Amino acid sequence: MRLINCQLLNVRVHSDFSMKFAPGLTLIGGSNETGKSTIIEALHKALFLKASATGAPTGTLRSRTHLGLPTIQLTFEAKKEIYTLSKRFSGSSGQVTLHKENSHNKLTGQLAEEFLAELLGVKETLSSRQANKLLPTRWAHLWVMQG
Numbered sequence: 001m002r003l004i005n006c007q008l009l010n011v012r013v014h015s016d017f018s019m020k021f022a023p024g025l026t027l028i029g030g031s032n033e034t035g036k037s038t039i040i041e042a043l044h045k046a047l048f049l050k051a052s053a054t055g056a057p058t059g060t061l062r063s064r065t066h067l068g069l070p071t072i073q074l075t076f077e078a079k080k081e082i083y084t085l086s087k088r089f090s091g092s093s094g095q096v097t098l099h100k101e102n103s104h105n106k107l108t109g110q111l112a113e114e115f116l117a118e119l120l121g122v123k124e125t126l127s128s129r130q131a132n133k134l135l136p137t138r139w140a141h142l143w144v145m146q147g
Contacts, residue, residue, distance in 0.1 A: 001120065003043070004075040004082070010068035011061050012038045046072040048138045050113055050125045051087040051094030057131035058089040078119040085116060 003021040008014045013035040019028075028036050042061060049057055061070035071088040082101035088094060098112040099105075107115055113125045126134055 002077040004077060006039070006043060006075070007073040008039065008042050009071040009073075010063045010066045011042050011070045011072065012063050013065070014038060015063070015066040042070070042072050043074060044135075044138070045089075046074055046085060046087045047116070047120060048122070048126055048135060049089075049131060050127055051089055051096040052092055053089065053094070053126070053128040053131060054091045055128045055131075057126075057128060057135065058091075061089055083119070085112075 002023070003026075005018065005020045008017045011017070013033075017035070017039070019026075019039070028039060030036050045057065045061060058070065063070070069088050069090045071086070073084065073086045075082065075084045077083075084097075084099045084101070086095075086097045088096075096109065096112045096116075098107045098116055117124045122138065126138075
């Protein structure tokens with residue numbers, strides 16, 4: 001899997017943040033408390049946590065300064081295809097769509113979550129109950145180094 005670009009809306013300090021990832025290695029730098037770790041955490045949760053999750057796993061994404069629900073859009077390459085994932089974390093009314101480039105077929109809801117898990121090579125995307133135990137084990141899928 002290769003990340004291509006992302007957009008964060010109403011995620012902690014980010015009202016509307018977009019970035020493109022380099023084909024090889026992308027470095028994210030900046031001063032303390034500018035949202036670098038927020039970007040990584042948002043990507044991690046968009047990939048591995050259900051849009052309908054509640055409680056602390058998604059509550060930590062909410063902005064204290066920007067109105068609106070945390071929404072993450074991520075374009076990535078997997079299995080030689082380009083996909084765009086969009087998740088709005090809002091509890092039971094959470095929304096997820098997964099769209100393959102050059103296709104009219106757009107998956108939503110549970111079907112999108114199941115296909116995303118298959119693309120990522122995991123059993124399933126995680127619910128709120130599973131998040132505390134299993135979400136930390138899924139960092140290896142998203143290679144991150146801080147320091």
